[in-house]
Amino acid sequence: MITTRHSVLALLLCAGLSACGGGGSTSASTSSNPASSSAASSAAVSSSAASSSANRSTTSSSSSSAAVSSAAPILSQSGNPASGEMTTYQILLSTTGDAAAKLAADMAKADVMLTWQTTEGGFYKHLTDYKNTASTSKTALYVTKWVAGSKSSTWLGVNGEDLGTIDNDATTSELFFLADVYKRSGDTKYRDAARRTLDFLLLMQYPTGGFPQVYPARSGDTPYSNYVTFNDDAMARVMLVLDQVAKKTAPLDATDLFTAEQYAKLATAIDKGVDYILKSQIVQNGVKTVWCAQHDPVSYVAREGRAYEWPSKSGKESVGVIGYLMSRPQTAEIKAAVQAGLAWFRSSAVQVANTAYVNRASGSTDITYNPIQTQAGSVMWYRFYDLDKDVGFFSGRTPNGSDCSTPAPFATCTGKQYDIMAIEAERRYGYSWGGAYASSLLSYATSVGY
Numbered sequence: 001m002i003t004t005r006h007s008v009l010a011l012l013l014c015a016g017l018s019a020c021g022g023g024g025s026t027s028a029s030t031s032s033n034p035a036s037s038s039a040a041s042s043a044a045v046s047s048s049a050a051s052s053s054a055n056r057s058t059t060s061s062s063s064s065s066a067a068v069s070s071a072a073p074i075l076s077q078s079g080n081p082a083s084g085e086m087t088t089y090q091i092l093l094s095t096t097g098d099a100a101a102k103l104a105a106d107m108a109k110a111d112v113m114l115t116w117q118t119t120e121g122g123f124y125k126h127l128t129d130y131k132n133t134a135s136t137s138k139t140a141l142y143v144t145k146w147v148a149g150s151k152s153s154t155w156l157g158v159n160g161e162d163l164g165t166i167d168n169d170a171t172t173s174e175l176f177f178l179a180d181v182y183k184r185s186g187d188t189k190y191r192d193a194a195r196r197t198l199d200f201l202l203l204m205q206y207p208t209g210g211f212p213q214v215y216p217a218r219s220g221d222t223p224y225s226n227y228v229t230f231n232d233d234a235m236a237r238v239m240l241v242l243d244q245v246a247k248k249t250a251p252l253d254a255t256d257l258f259t260a261e262q263y264a265k266l267a268t269a270i271d272k273g274v275d276y277i278l279k280s281q282i283v284q285n286g287v288k289t290v291w292c293a294q295h296d297p298v299s300y301v302a303r304e305g306r307a308y309e310w311p312s313k314s315g316k317e318s319v320g321v322i323g324y325l326m327s328r329p330q331t332a333e334i335k336a337a338v339q340a341g342l343a344w345f346r347s348s349a350v351q352v353a354n355t356a357y358v359n360r361a362s363g364s365t366d367i368t369y370n371p372i373q374t375q376a377g378s379v380m381w382y383r384f385y386d387l388d389k390d391v392g393f394f395s396g397r398t399p400n401g402s403d404c405s406t407p408a409p410f411a412t413c414t415g416k417q418y419d420i421m422a423i424e425a426e427r428r429y430g431y432s433w434g435g436a437y438a439s440s441l442l443s444y445a446t447s448v449g450y
Helices: 002-014 034-038 041-050 081-086 088-092 099-116 127-131 135-140 172-185 188-204 231-247 260-280 317-327 332-346 425-429 439-447
Strands: 352-357 372-382
Touching: 081 088, 081 231, 081 317, 081 439, 088 127, 088 172, 099 172, 099 188, 172 188, 172 231, 188 231, 188 260, 231 260, 231 317, 260 317, 260 332, 317 332, 317 439, 332 439
Parallel strands: none
Antiparallel strands: 352 372
């Protein structure tokens, strides 16, 4: 499948250019709206091949090695919000009966899980519904085996193949679960499946070090899935997993869980991943800031997500990226990136003081409700900030244009908006546009002297 992946990437990079490696506009990296890129997925990625110093002006130009100095200090991880990323798999574990009964139930679940593993070793996001379902219904997860001839994923590759993903804790949670079951059972079929899952994570990494949302490349008008994905902490979570594998942290501590060849690949994969993170840090007016939810795998520039997710500085996803970097040995380069990101989050221009994001009450149909509420003592960050200034924005599902003929709260304005009441009610209340995103990160940073 390596050939397939790189063939797809080559096509994406060359499509839309007058010649592969030549021509093409660079403006999309900083100002284009999602629709213009989503309308031609190959062109969205192809601009990375044509981007040069003009595009690099919006990202960190650092090219230093991410290799870790043995003298680099390690921060205490107590309170690091990134540490919670490794526990999601525990929702899969049985909680009924004694140790033998729990193991039997978990082995049965693992047997079903193995049938859903993709050819490349990954898993689709089967955990999504499970995490959002009432506890009384949770036993439905991984109970029914995959049926031969059917699809194991909703999203498909360019050749119609099933996709594995790192979205919504997928694949990483299965890796931990399979390792846990192998450690307790000693049955090598679970070990072998865990090995295939690690191979999947190593295989999907781009040569530049970033991790896309899916592997193989996703088909259709969905370029964001093939971009390097910080959205919902996807890449940060994978990097944490690779660190845990390398450290043989429980439940990844069975002596023969992974092969010597796999362990040998980890240092390079981790260094490349850190290098990508450092190079993709957005630079605004010569100052390093934070990250977007998606970045170009080649040029490192910020990219769009879905139609309402413009290229931006992310007040949400950057928390996970910084938390991950703070889990690493603090080389001079990593420390500089972390401190720049923390300075951005602490800026009074970025913080919205005495404000909280409060979702509309469940079941409410009140379209006059504004989720951005005054709340003394609270601090809010927007999910999206303009790339060239620290101003939060919103967008509906129709990002083109600027029609705003209908007044709020019935507005359905198109294009980027700076008033949440100007976008359609469905997106206004069906998406998280703000929150106390960086509160725990800043508390942790203060505790370690950053």
